[in-house]
Amino acid sequence: MLAITGLIGSGKSFVSSIVREAGFEVLDADALAHELYKKNAELRKKIAQEFGDEAITENGVNRPYISKLVFSDPQKLELLESIVYPVLQSEIEKINPVFIEAAVLYKCPELAKKMKEIWVVEASEELRKGRILGRGIEDGRVEAQGVESSELRVESCLRRIDNNGTKEECKDKVLELLAKYIPGIIRRDISLRKYTTFKIGGNAKFFAEPKDIEEIRALFAWCREFKVPYFILGKGSNVLFDDDGYGGIVIKLSKFIAGNSLHFLIQTVANQGLGGLEKLEGIPGTIGGAIFMNAGAHGQQISDCIKSVTSITENGEMMTRTKEECEFSYRSSIFKRNSELILSAEFNFIPMRQETINRNRKEVLAWRKAKQPLQYPNAGSVFKNPANNLSAGALIESCGLKGFSIGDAQVSELHANFIVNKGSATAKDVKALMEKIVQKVKEVHGVELESEIIYPPSSPAPGPSSKIQSA
Numbered sequence: 121m122l123a124i125t126g127l128i129g130s131g132k133s134f135v136s137s138i139v140r141e142a143g144f145e146v147l148d149a150d151a152l153a154h155e156l157y158k159k160n161a162e163l164r165k166k167i168a169q170e171f172g173d174e175a176i177t178e179n180g181v182n183r184p185y186i187s188k189l190v191f192s193d194p195q196k197l198e199l200l201e202s203i204v205y206p207v208l209q210s211e212i213e214k215i216n217p218v219f220i221e222a223a224v225l226y227k228c229p230e231l232a233k234k235m236k237e238i239w240v241v242e243a244s245e246e247l248r249k250g251r252i253l254g255r256g257i258e259d260g261r262v263e264a265q266g267v268e269s270s271e272l273r274v275e276s277c278l279r280r281i282d283n284n285g286t287k288e289e290c291k292d293k294v295l296e297l298l299a300k301y302i303p304g305i306i307r308r309d310i311s312l313r314k315y316t317t318f319k320i321g322g323n324a325k326f327f328a329e330p331k332d333i334e335e336i337r338a339l340f341a342w343c344r345e346f347k348v349p350y351f352i353l354g355k356g357s358n359v360l361f362d363d364d365g366y367g368g369i370v371i372k373l374s375k376f377i378a379g380n381s382l383h384f385l386i387q388t389v390a391n392q393g394l395g396g397l398e399k400l401e402g403i404p405g406t407i408g409g410a411i412f413m414n415a416g417a418h419g420q421q422i423s424d425c426i427k428s429v430t431s432i433t434e435n436g437e438m439m440t441r442t443k444e445e446c447e448f449s450y451r452s453s454i455f456k457r458n459s460e461l462i463l464s465a466e467f468n469f470i471p472m473r474q475e476t477i478n479r480n481r482k483e484v485l486a487w488r489k490a491k492q493p494l495q496y497p498n499a500g501s502v503f504k505n506p507a508n509n510l511s512a513g514a515l516i517e518s519c520g521l522k523g524f525s526i527g528d529a530q531v532s533e534l535h536a537n538f539i540v541n542k543g544s545a546t547a548k549d550v551k552a553l554m555e556k557i558v559q560k561v562k563e564v565h566g567v568e569l570e571s572e573i574i575y576p577p578s579s580p581a582p583g584p585s586s587k588i589q590s591a
């Protein structure tokens with residue numbers, strides 16, 4: 121745990137907001153205490169016993185009443201702290217946050233000792249008084265909390281942040297401290313728009329293109345330690361990133377076999393007279409992305425030729441699965457349900473005449489050119505084809521939705537299961553359009569369309585986000 125602490129008015133909340141903005145979770149001990157008041161009836165009972173029934177409400181504490189009481193009487197403050205802090209401390213230890221914003225460290229030396237590093241935000245008493253008066257709190261609290269930061273016993277891991285200057289100066293100091301927790305291969309605030317075929321999306325908080333397995337392991341270890349969610353990206357041809365971007369790390373696999381394009385694979389084996397996947401020509405994804413999605417077209421799907429797939433787990437273990445163990449089905453595989461990163465695969469191709477392979481490739485490419493709106497950014501078929509041989513595109517078209525737009529997102533006039541970005545479509549436009557399509561198709565045909573596009577959330581929970589699929 122890393123702590124951000126400081127006396128009232130020092131600016132620790134501001135420092136926390138910079139850390140959050142940088143992509144890390146920060147637990148607010150004060151907010152946690154109020155959550156505890158709400159959910160812990162035993163705690164409320166103890167407070168009522170000492171301070172009277174007026175001190176509590178049905179689901180919390182009577183803040184103005186308690187504040188008035190304890191900030192005018194140091195003994196009462198101590199009494200309240202002796203009731204609340206042990207419960208709070210044990211809850212914090214249970215959660216074990218990466219960062220915690222906690223004034224409480226001054227009063228909990230045992231907790232302070234467990235911190236890897238303590239950032240003490242410091243400002244003059246005059247400045248602190250000014251700041252808290254600005255927040256409408258009586259300045260008596262500055263004196264009531266007048267413990268000097270030097271009283272924190274864990275000198276060895278103290279980092280002081282001088283917040284007597286401007287906000288920008290403070291931010292620079294915080295980012296400098298944070299930098300040592302972000303490995304060199306990680307870039308920050310990278311626009312995701314250019315990494316997707318839809319050309320939509322905000323920034324990734326973190327972004328990395330590992331060059332070997334050790335770098336992948338190190339990235340996963342970092343994600344675990346700092347509880348940073350991750351999303352594995354191929355060519356981004358089936359992904360709709362949020363307008364607010366992705367609040368974790370996007371790991372792009374450009375330097376691995378699985379990060380090669382499907383086209384490269386098809387072309388390479390075609391040159392050796394091997395086919396079986398040539399009808400997937402024109403799918404603009406990577407080998408890894410195609411395996412994850414079990415991409416398919418014109419009666420072929422990548423799983424037809426898979427012998428085995430090698431992946432790496434979030435704990436850094438390598439796994440090789442047979443085709444059966446990959447649990448392939450229509451636009452799905454086991455990798456949609458686990459957190460593994462696909463590294464490579466072995467294939468069983470079919471020996472074929474090169475002319476036949478190349479004729480098939482040419483034919484499907486011509487078909488794509490004629491039938492798909494390739495002149496506009498898009499992410500391929502937006503919805504899966506429903507069961508019973510129904511075509512999502514035909515269902516959408518029969519609802520009269522071809523050409524229907526929300527903002528710059530439009531149901532393609534050429535292929536109703538494609539949404540195209542006519543210029544500056546946002547993820548919000550695309551999602552609204554998808555909702556409209558789902559609703560209309562349900563109304564007219566009684567069929568519930570399911571998204572094929574992967575939609576990583578902008579504020580993901582720790583762990584992998586590849587499984588999340590909603591729109």
Ligand SMILES: Cc1cc2nc3c(=O)[nH]c(=O)nc-3n(C[C@H](O)[C@H](O)[C@H](O)COP(=O)(O)OP(=O)(O)OC[C@H]3O[C@@H](n4cnc5c(N)ncnc54)[C@H](O)[C@@H]3O)c2cc1C
Nearest residue numbers: 354355356357358405406408409410415416417462500586
């Ligand atoms: C014009 C167009 C036509 C298309 N036509 C077809 C089609 O005919 N048939 C079809 O099936 N699809 C089609 N698609 C959709 C898309 O190209 C495929 O789903 C493709 O397989 C996605 O690969 P990708 O590398 O772009 O993956 P991305 O879009 O980058 O990612 C898709 C999912 O795969 C995961 N992923 C990617 N790489 C890995 C990895 N190495 N390890 C673990 N997870 C990974 C990602 O986390 C994400 O959840 C089309 C798309 C476009 C734009």
